[in-house]
Amino acid sequence: MTGQFYHKTMKKRVFRKSFILLLFIMGTVLSGFSVDKKTAFRIERAISENLQEIIRLRRFIHMNPELSNREFQTARAVAAKLMSLELEVKTGVAKTGVVALLRGEQPGFTVAIRADMDALPIQEMTSVPFKSLNPGVMHACGHDVHTAIGVGTAVVLNTLKDRIHGSVKFIFQPAEEGAPFGEEGGADLMIKEGVLENPSVGAIFGLHVWPQPLGNVYFSPGSIMASSDWFRVAIKGKSAHGARPHEGKDAIAIAAQTIVSLQSIISRSINPTDPAVLTIGKIYGGTKSNIIADEVTFEGTVRTFNEITRNRIRTMMEDIIRGTTQSFRMNYTFEYTMGSPSVYNHPELAKIMSPTLEKLLGRQHVKSLAPQMVAEDFAYYCRKIPGFFLLLGVKSPQIDRMAPLHSPYFIPDESCIPLGIKVMCHLILDCLEKQKLLEENPF
Ligand SMILES: [Zn+2]
Numbered sequence: 475m476t477g478q479f480y481h482k483t484m485k486k487r488v489f490r491k492s493f494i495l496l497l498f499i500m501g502t503v504l505s506g507f508s509v510d511k512k513t514a515f516r517i518e519r520a521i522s523e524n525l526q527e528i529i530r531l532r533r534f535i536h537m538n539p540e541l542s543n544r545e546f547q548t549a550r551a552v553a554a555k556l557m558s559l560e561l562e563v564k565t566g567v568a569k570t571g572v573v574a575l576l577r578g579e580q581p582g583f584t585v586a587i588r589a590d591m592d593a594l595p596i597q598e599m600t601s602v603p604f605k606s607l608n609p610g611v612m613h614a615c616g617h618d619v620h621t622a623i624g625v626g627t628a629v630v631l632n633t634l635k636d637r638i639h640g641s642v643k644f645i646f647q648p649a650e651e652g653a654p655f656g657e658e659g660g661a662d663l664m665i666k667e668g669v670l671e672n673p674s675v676g677a678i679f680g681l682h683v684w685p686q687p688l689g690n691v692y693f694s695p696g697s698i699m700a701s702s703d704w705f706r707v708a709i710k711g712k713s714a715h716g717a718r719p720h721e722g723k724d725a726i727a728i729a730a731q732t733i734v735s736l737q738s739i740i741s742r743s744i745n746p747t748d749p750a751v752l753t754i755g756k757i758y759g760g761t762k763s764n765i766i767a768d769e770v771t772f773e774g775t776v777r778t779f780n781e782i783t784r785n786r787i788r789t790m791m792e793d794i795i796r797g798t799t800q801s802f803r804m805n806y807t808f809e810y811t812m813g814s815p816s817v818y819n820h821p822e823l824a825k826i827m828s829p830t831l832e833k834l835l836g837r838q839h840v841k842s843l844a845p846q847m848v849a850e851d852f853a854y855y856c857r858k859i860p861g862f863f864l865l866l867g868v869k870s871p872q873i874d875r876m877a878p879l880h881s882p883y884f885i886p887d888e889s890c891i892p893l894g895i896k897v898m899c900h901l902i903l904d905c906l907e908k909q910k911l912l913e914e915n916p917f
Pocket residue numbers: 615651879880
């Protein structure tokens with residue numbers, strides 16, 4: 475470790491500690507504050523002046539969806555708009571990521587907003603006029619909307635530089651849905667490539683569209699989304715004639731026993747008040763109905779909210795797989811990959827931001843969120859710095875039921891875009907404003 479590196483690391487730590495300390499104090503003394511009326515009006519005006527262009531951008535991205543780590547055209551469109559605003563723009567971060575820095579006219583901390591850009595391998599079945607032109611690829615998780623909200627927030631805040639105390643970093647991230655097999659990508663790689671440094675980011679904001687009524691936002695302090703791990707198990711037996719099982723080792727029978735036993739980890743060994751899921755979503759093996767299968771492979775996912783439970787499940791899985799196969803003199807392989815950790819809303823940041831949202835949207839539209847077993851790689855940022863992640867209702871009032879995320883019929887109501895921009899602008903300005911007030915009037 476060089477002296478310079480050590481010095482920089484210490485500086486970063488001191489900075490982060492002081493930001494977290496600020497959050498605690500802000501939560502205690504400034505929790506009722508929000509942006510002034512004049513600024514709120516300027517936000518509204520900038521949104522309405524730029525909305526058409528932002529909607530056009532969203533539709534362009536929706537029509538040209540790109541899979542994880544292949545967001546070339548999307549990144550180009552995003553970078554072009556950010557460059558036209560004369561922000562400090564970096565491209566090619568974590569493969570196709572784009573990062574832009576907006577420096578306010580007043581000194582202060584840096585906060586970040588993150589939007590993800592990738593689409594899914596799904597054939598779009600909606601009949602919207604801007605339907606995907608890329609066969610088998612669709613923005614079925616709303617990342618086109620997130621990207622549009624991210625760009626819109628940059629456009630609006632760029633008109634408010636005089637009101638910004640500090641800087642805002644805009645992070646457009648590839649591969650939230652997971653990098654292709656054998657590749658790195660997503661939030662983890664963005665962090666490795668230094669997205670939270672230069673300048674050091676004090677807190678980060680993010681949102682996800684959610685198939686609940688438009689006008690509502692959903693969040694809670696603490697863990698709101700689960701960690702997500704992948705595993706693959708191969709049970710290795712010996713083939714024989716189907717009529718002479720005693721001469722073989724039946725991988726199908728032992729795989730079946732193993733699978734039943736694995737489910738007992740959740741039902742019998744994990745505290746029922748500590749949510750956890752173990753799902754086996756894929757199984758394959760055998761060649762013919764009258765041949766004893768020599769190998770069966772199954773794959774699945776484990777979801778949890780805390781690291782102790784996560785590690786305990788992994789250990790117990792291997793114990794069960796080893797024990798079951800050994801008792802029938804069979805072999806196995808067990809692969810387990812830790813995916814994103816759980817999304818953790820920093821409690822103090824959530825406490826500070828809650829009144830901002832209530833004042834902006836009305837208390838009845840700010841809903842608390844029960845922990846969700848779905849995962850989001852925003853979690854990686856939350857492990858490094860205070861993070862605030864909310865869900866944005868996108869179900870149009872005209873429909874009763876909305877297709878869920880990852881459905882080929884998923885259609886978010888576009889009115890969520892101006893609302894999302896407004897929410898993000900208020901959260902960011904308010905966060906920076908509060909830290910400035912505190913520095914000027916230390917308690
Ligand atoms: Zn998704």
